[in-house]
Amino acid sequence: MAMVSGRGVRFKGKYLFSLSAPKIICFIFLFAMVCFTALPLVYVTVTAFKPIDELYLFPPTFFTRRPSFNNFKSLLSSLSGSEVPFLRYVFNSLFVTVISVTISVFISTLGAYGLVKQRPRGGNVIFAFILAALMFPGSVTQIPSYLVVKELGLLNSYGALIITKVAVAFNFFLMKQFMEQIPDAYLEAARIDAAGEFYIYAKIIMPMMKPACATLIVFSFISSWNDYLGPLIYTSKATLKTLPLAVQMISGGTGAAAITTAGSVAASTFVMTLPVIIVYLIMQSKVLSTMAYSGIK
Amino acid sequence: MIRKKSGPTGYHNTKIGYLCLAPYLILFFLFTILPVLASIFLSFTDYDMLNTPKFVGFENYTYLFLEDDIFLIALKNTLTFACISGPVTYILSFLFAWLICRMGKLRNFFSLAFYAPSICSGVAMSTVWLYFFSSDSYGFINNLLMNIGVISSPIQWTLNTKYVLGVIIFISIWMGMGTSFLTFIAGFQGLSEELSEAARIDGIRYATQELVYIILPQMKPQLLFGAINSIVAAFGVFDIAVSVGGFPSVDYCAHTLVAHLYDFAFTRFEMGYASGVAVVLFAITYSVGAIIRKVLASD
Incomplete structure (x- = not known):
């Protein structure tokens, strides 16, 4: 039995693609836009696998006929003009990102639990500050943050890249919004059974926060992995730099796009881009359901 | 200290609340609140990181908007x-x-x-x-x-x-x-x-x-x-x-x-x-x- 509802034609409980004219136009339009938005990403993928002679062809070609791993091999074997191997940048990025994400998930969920479920005095004032912090870019706080990091003796260490990126206002905001949806009845039942407050956090709240945590992982992964200003300011040693700076260096500095580096730039960009897309793909449905709580009333 | 009011939403526990908030709040204070306040303070000074900040009033701002x-x-x-x-x-x-x-x-x-x-x-x-x-x-x-x-x-x-x-x-x-x-x-x-x-x-x-x-x-x-x-x-x-x-x-x-x-x-x-x-x-x-x-x- 086909059912016509506001959103399309339903068949056996599943949406079919309805064939009304506006919907087809809409589909064609969206598909054309996707071809445009995907173009650079397709270009990166294709160029990363292009053999060197094809890179020098004129007029330039978009697609490749003979895919090869040469660009990745040369990326791994050496970085011209630098003594730091490419894998070191990959390791730095992974290490910093994984630790920041873990700490951020822990302190944001614990903090939101404290604020929402323990209802401390002055909680509203604290939340007002966090909400206000959503309203300016992080670069505003960069100078004093640098001074704090320097005072803590963390300049030129992984610690500087991690500690400055974990207490993000947006992460806390999202966790607080999600936490408010969890009924207090669960906590009351647990308290009657004499469960401690931290036991409740770990064993009752956290399992229910899984979709929110998945979302937090995606967002903090993206921001940590792509962070440019942080490693630029807090590290001066090449051995501590992360992938965004490596990509910029491989391309020959800012504002440069030479044919000679196109292959290695594309390969390194490919290495940088693949993880974030995969992380998002795995978590997509959870992210979309969590973002429903992201509105500001 | 647990103060219980009537009703299901009356639960308050300020001590545990702040204990849970502490890790986040300490870092949030160090890398967001303090930096905003410090920026405002430093913007009225001349500071090169070697000498102590010297108070210069609105000089930085007048220079920004009038000369720079x-x-x-x-x-x-x-x-x-x-x-x-x-x-x-x-x-x-x-x-x-x-x-x-x-x-x-x-x-x-x-x-x-x-x-x-x-x-x-x-x-x-x-x-x-x-x-x-x-x-x-x-x-x-x-x-x-x-x-x-x-x-x-x-x-x-x-x-x-x-x-x-x-x-x-x-x-x-x-x-x-x-x-x-x-x-x-x-x-x-x-x-x-x-x-x-x-x-x-x-x-x-x-x-x-x-x-x-x-x-x-x-x-x-x-x-x-x-x-x-x-x-x-x-x-x-x-x-x-x-x-x-x-x-x-x-x-x-x-x-x-x-x-x-x-x-x-x-x-x-x-x-x-x-x-x-x-x-x-x-x-x-x-x-x-x-x-x-x-x-x-x-x-």
């Missing part, structure tokens, strides 16, 4: 960028989210396709776009335009001061379907079917009518969140601008407020003066955000 031509260029560039890129990405995010939510099962595919550019590194993506906008005839765009005969010699996209800011705006719009876009998609999913049904019975016939009278009022919280996000992203522009225009850029045509801040703070170590730039940036974004909050506040 490059700051004024940065301010102009940032405002131009924000006034175009901010609203355009915001409206496009909403429009695409609206269309995508009418696509049934293809929704997830389309959301990924539009969202993907925004989660990539701005540095990496700018570098990729530079091959499209390359100033020689190897650049795809120059190549295409020359082939169809629009131009006879390559356009210096990233060197000619007329085009650089445009290229930066273009790339940032391309990367712009980010967090706000996801919020809108989630918002569209949470809309009340009953309200739309009722509206249809009451005589609403077109999708655009439904959008204006039924959907927009329900989505105010998402619209507000998205707006604040777009403003912050637009005024904080740095990595794309640096990657495309270079640092420093030709005639400072791609110089932004954050670039100016970075220049004075971390290449010249004039922390007091750079803090003045930070405070200006803070004041602009925060007040634009506050106005938007007034406009879009729910009830």
Whole structure:
């Protein structure tokens, strides 16, 4: 039995693609836009696998006929003009990102639990500050943050890249919004059974926060992995730099796009881009359901 | 100390509450609250990180606005960028989210396709776009335009001061379907079917009518969140601008407020003066955000 509802034609409980004219136009339009938005990403993928002679062809070609791993091999074997191997940048990025994400998930969920479920005095004032912090870019706080990091003796260490990126206002905001949806009845039942407050956090709240945590992982992964200003300011040693700076260096500095580096730039960009897309793909449905709580009333 | 009031919502435990909040709050204080206060303080001083800060009153600000031509260029560039890129990405995010939510099962595919550019590194993506906008005839765009005969010699996209800011705006719009876009998609999913049904019975016939009278009022919280996000992203522009225009850029045509801040703070170590730039940036974004909050506040 086909059912016509506001959103399309339903068949056996599943949406079919309805064939009304506006919907087809809409589909064609969206598909054309996707071809445009995907173009650079397709270009990166294709160029990363292009053999060197094809890179020098004129007029330039978009697609490749003979895919090869040469660009990745040369990326791994050496970085011209630098003594730091490419894998070191990959390791730095992974290490910093994984630790920041873990700490951020822990302190944001614990903090939101404290604020929402323990209802401390002055909680509203604290939340007002966090909400206000959503309203300016992080670069505003960069100078004093640098001074704090320097005072803590963390300049030129992984610690500087991690500690400055974990207490993000947006992460806390999202966790607080999600936490408010969890009924207090669960906590009351647990308290009657004499469960401690931290036991409740770990064993009752956290399992229910899984979709929110998945979302937090995606967002903090993206921001940590792509962070440019942080490693630029807090590290001066090449051995501590992360992938965004490596990509910029491989391309020959800012504002440069030479044919000679196109292959290695594309390969390194490919290495940088693949993880974030995969992380998002795995978590997509959870992210979309969590973002429903992201509105500001 | 546990104080119990009557009713299920009466539970309070300030001690455990703050214990749980402590790890977050300590770091939040150190790297957000303290820095904002310190920026304001430092902006009234002359501080080179070697000697103790020397109080100079409003000198930094008068110099910024009256003598520093490059700051004024940065301010102009940032405002131009924000006034175009901010609203355009915001409206496009909403429009695409609206269309995508009418696509049934293809929704997830389309959301990924539009969202993907925004989660990539701005540095990496700018570098990729530079091959499209390359100033020689190897650049795809120059190549295409020359082939169809629009131009006879390559356009210096990233060197000619007329085009650089445009290229930066273009790339940032391309990367712009980010967090706000996801919020809108989630918002569209949470809309009340009953309200739309009722509206249809009451005589609403077109999708655009439904959008204006039924959907927009329900989505105010998402619209507000998205707006604040777009403003912050637009005024904080740095990595794309640096990657495309270079640092420093030709005639400072791609110089932004954050670039100016970075220049004075971390290449010249004039922390007091750079803090003045930070405070200006803070004041602009925060007040634009506050106005938007007034406009879009729910009830």
